[in-house]
Amino acid sequence: AENTAAPVKAPTAKPSDSLNKDSACTKCHDENESKPILAIAQTAHGNKADSRTPSCQSCHGESEKHMSNKTVAPDVIFGLKKGAFSPNEAKDQNTACLTCHDKDQKRTHWQGGAHQVADVACTSCHVTHTAHDKVRDKQTQPEVCFTCHKDQRAQVKKFSHHPIGEGKVACADCHNPHGSAGPKMLVKNTVTETCYTCHAEKRGPLLWEHQPVTEDCTNCHTPHGSNITPLLKSRAPFLCQECHDGPHASRSPVAESAEGIQGGATSASANTTGRACMNCHSMVHGSNDPAGALLHR
């Protein structure tokens, strides 16, 4: 049956005392464990000289019944999958972690955040008894996030993508999985603010602004991957025609004319082929040229 023990107690004031009790646990849970739990000594949770370092019982509870009867589960079983015992509910697992990690700038918005309300457990992403916690490594973090975010797993393989699969951009560069004040758990307060951390050349303010650019980059771009470079939702002139039905080309229907002469047209138009609108209106993110009101220069 599922382990539904009461929330665990906070670490004792002097962890060094409680750490001494760990030997009671490691008598059985030793180097021969199928899961090498002793590797926790290589992590921040195993640095004995840090007064905050938790003992086994700080996280797993006093587990008095388990200590006397190995067939009874410890107070708190972490993880997602059923092993020898069923794991505790996410909220009980998280209570153990948040005992130390709740009052933290990066976790301020955990309570009520998308992951908390979806009952995501800390151990859904983090593995504590290992020297290499995949989710804290830029190279391996995406594969952890993709276990749930499967659409994004496919999107990063599209023709145009951020170097996420290549390990040069991590999910946490843009998102705070512990909750944030921004949309989509973004690390900054708005979409544009988040994008400007790497693309500050778009920030301006510019003399001639393009209104949707100042409001939300995702009006035109899709950040995880696209079939159309560069990370565009659609391609000019069709993309531009979603918002413009005015002067010259933006009012004209386009079909195979976008393919130029090879598409069967008798001539190619700079309005519809290649960069189309952006052959001339190339300053789509805004222009800082006094003669650039139409985003030409």
Place this chain on the structure above:
Amino acid sequence: AQADDDAYALTHPTNMVDFGALYSSQSSAKFGEYNGLNEEGFYGLGGFDVRGGKGYDSANSALRWKLNGTNLGTTSRNLGASISEQGKWKINLGYDELQHNITDTYQTPFQEDRGGNNFTLPANFGKPAGTVLTNTNNLGASRLNAFHTEKEYTTRRNSSLGTSYTFGEQLSAQIDYNHLEQSGAKLIGTGAQGGINLAGTSTGKAEAVNILFNPTSYSTDNITAALNWKGEKAHLSGGYYGSIFHDDYNSLSWQNGVASAASTCTGSGCFTNNTMSTAPSNSLHQANLSGGYDFSSATKLVGGFSYGYNTQNSSFAPTLIPQASGIASSMMWGSGYPSSLNGVVETTHGDLKLTNQSIKDLTLSAGFKFNERDNSTDSSIYRYKAINDANAAIQTAVPVTNYTGINTPYSNRKTQYEVAAAYRLTNAQNLRLAYEREDIKRWCNGVIGGAQCISSPTSEEDKVGLTYRLKVFNDVNFNAGYSYAKRNAHFDHNFLANDGNRSITSVGGSHSVLNGADLIGFVAYPYANRNQNLGKAGINWQLTQKIDFGVNGNYKYDDYDAMLGVQNGHSAGVSVDAAYNYEENSSVSAYWSWQNGKRNLRNGTGPSNTTANVSNIGIWTNQLEDNSNTVGLLTRNGGLLGGKLEVIGDFSYALDSSAYSTQVPYLSTCSAATTLSCGNVSPIKNELISLKLTGNYKVHKNGKVALAYIYQKLNSNDYFYNGQQYGYTPSTLVPTNLQPQDYTVNVVALSYSLAF
């Protein structure tokens, strides 16, 4: 003794150094887009991870340090170092390099190198005059000889320094500094801003397009500083975020390869010169405050506040453009223009969230968010000319073709409210109901003439969402959710916008254009009324301790209330996953993902006058449909050859297509070769096949040899490149001969890693 050795190995870090070589069989910018393997040939492999410090052994010292490096033999290299007395202080250093290879087939007659900003044509390129350029853009042998291949790429070098210090149990501080250096260039189109004469013609054309290298000679310095306090019931963090962006250039200059030179210019190397702006240097300084207070263990309040001051005062691009004739073209007419924008944007953010769990099994939350972008940049009138206007040489002369633009500094304010209740129906069932309200206000400060610059000054959106989670058995988890959102946008068809040579100086003025020059009835989709329905569901089943299976899906439908513009669109996705961990170190997992999206657009053509309305125009429609299929298979087989060999296989297949279709019922000849304005556009298709096989063989206790083989093939079918080819470009565009980026690359890598 063996037990002691095993325990020691588990509790102490394993240092590692690896080195080797790799061979890539084909040069391909696309294959090497981010991995640094863009050239055929050999690459060195190198990496290391070394850790140490008494903190691994002693109960008296928490000192730990780490040095690591990866991909040292490529332009995707990364280096890091850190040292800390855990719980007291930490210092970390980092260096990350990334060359973004974009294309290696770009051809240009211009002489400037990548990264420069002054593009000149060889004198023998010839003054493009005398004969009308044909639509096959027959430049002739002398000009074609000037074309040479340049590689398009940008390079990012990111250096970082981070420090943190803990003053005690309650107070800590941290400072993180990051310096991003960018070089290289990206291709950009360069329109002539109307009125320019194409070689051999007397007709003024807006398009005289040269595709150039826009230099990315940038640097960005980001600094984050924070002081954090935490008490028994509360925590607070105050900080500063600064971002200083610098562009080495403020403009791009070029000689026009398809425009006729000024009539007063004779001789070779006599071209029309032109300029455009580049990204202006700018800065952001932001103060941040965030924290929380626990009224009780069941009631918590968190919130934050930010104020940002964003300025940009980079010198404008030159508007007096020297011509080979010796007579400079003045882009501006009139006088009194500022030399820079002195732009200022203030951003303000506030958020509060209260959560309560006083009632058993019930979690209540209420939240508020506020975000404002207040652009207080001055609005001014800018009158300017065509590059080769008859009166271009005289700034005070009224040009034949004049443009009057008024800059409209955009501001917006978004206010959001949310209330939610999550109830645990049983041990196995959870239900959550949420309501969100979003109000948006948009405006422009001090626009000259006071015209409305915004199509949608205000909008409100109400959203309700319901999610349900069920643990069918201990091993089966089911979840489902539905949300409905209704956006009510107030649209002002009297809004005016810069359009061609019209001005928004005054409402109804001689040059004013209603609805931003769009047809009356047209609404841009971000500013249209919208109903949105979103549903998702998933089931994940742990069949046994070794076998997992999951199916997840989602569907979203957007319906816009607009006579013209985007009418509706949907997106859908399904993913199926299965994993079998048949032994401790052996597993096989597979997945399939399908995604589909569609967008329906309804636009109009017809009279381009200020009183146009949908009743007297022709209606045309366009659909975009995206389809994506992705398959992945990952196998890991350890413990072979007595535990010495591990074999890993990673296969993926992705097929994406984007297809456009246009219907023009009012044109019976829309499919004539002269227009081809209706019908289906050849789908943009990209098919990527990737296979990686890795064998790790333990040659001795601490040594491992890795042999890897990578096969990657991209089949790309994209009409984008058509209009770039010699003989097929528009008569107004200098060809680049850009080629599709298909590739088939085989990579073999051999490396040795030593653990110590």
